[in-house]
Amino acid sequence: MIVAKRKPFEEIKEMIKDYKKVLNVGCGTCVAVCLAGGEKEVAVLNAEIDMARKLDNNPVELGAQTVERQCDHEYLEELDDIVGDYDAIISMACGVGIQFLAERFPDIPVYPGVDTTGMSANQAVGWYEERCRSCGQCVLGMTAAICPVTMCAKGLYNGPCGGTNQGSCEIAMDQDCAWFRIYERLERQGRLKEIIEYTPPVEWNDQVPRTLIQPGYKKPEKAKES
Ligand code: SF4
Numbered sequence: 001m002i003v004a005k006r007k008p009f010e011e012i013k014e015m016i017k018d019y020k021k022v023l024n025v026g027c028g029t030c031v032a033v034c035l036a037g038g039e040k041e042v043a044v045l046n047a048e049i050d051m052a053r054k055l056d057n058n059p060v061e062l063g064a065q066t067v068e069r070q071c072d073h074e075y076l077e078e079l080d081d082i083v084g085d086y087d088a089i090i091s092m093a094c095g096v097g098i099q100f101l102a103e104r105f106p107d108i109p110v111y112p113g114v115d116t117t118g119m120s121a122n123q124a125v126g127w128y129e130e131r132c133r134s135c136g137q138c139v140l141g142m143t144a145a146i147c148p149v150t151m152c153a154k155g156l157y158n159g160p161c162g163g164t165n166q167g168s169c170e171i172a173m174d175q176d177c178a179w180f181r182i183y184e185r186l187e188r189q190g191r192l193k194e195i196i197e198y199t200p201p202v203e204w205n206d207q208v209p210r211t212l213i214q215p216g217y218k219k220p221e222k223a224k225e226s
């Protein structure tokens, strides 16, 4: 899932300091599961903002609304009749949701309430480990399903580098060397000879916004901004 962490309070406070009516919009999917931007976190942030603004003699009227997914038009419809009452919006969704919300309501400033930190595995409550950076050319088939882009400090497609140290990465002894782990797993699966097969570097030539259209579907007419 996509994970995020709430922005520092002072940063959020500064972004909305000139607005008197602010709607805080949570997202009920990934950021809710990772405890950053769901209904509960919206309520907590609003309480903090309310108190801080009162102490500053700069009161603000705050709204709270959490939709199922901010990255989906279908779920943003419920905001259409609400946002007009506000001067600004805080979005507690991931970077995709924030941008999607801003596209739907282009006349109202939208501010991020969280920092999106990656696509991660849920290891335990409150503990998330990044596993994928959506590079677009997955090499897990060659690396025993361990992602070198994410897990190797240098993002090496052919490793290990000379810094590998008894199973740890040269940047820190408490961080596994991704390529040591790839070696171990390939060996366990009887595939060790694959580690010497050269993996060409990724072209990185499609770093403009990528569009995915699944087979059998087509791009719809572009919706106009109102
Ligand atoms: S190689 Fe790593 S970053 Fe690229 S798609 Fe596969 S898991 Fe994601």
Ligand code: SF4
Pocket: 151, 152, 153, 154, 155, 156, 159, 160, 161, 162, 163, 164, 165, 168, 169, 170, 171, 176, 177, 178, 179, 180
């Ligand atoms: S020590 Fe291992 S994980 Fe660290 S940069 Fe080198 S190959 Fe990558």
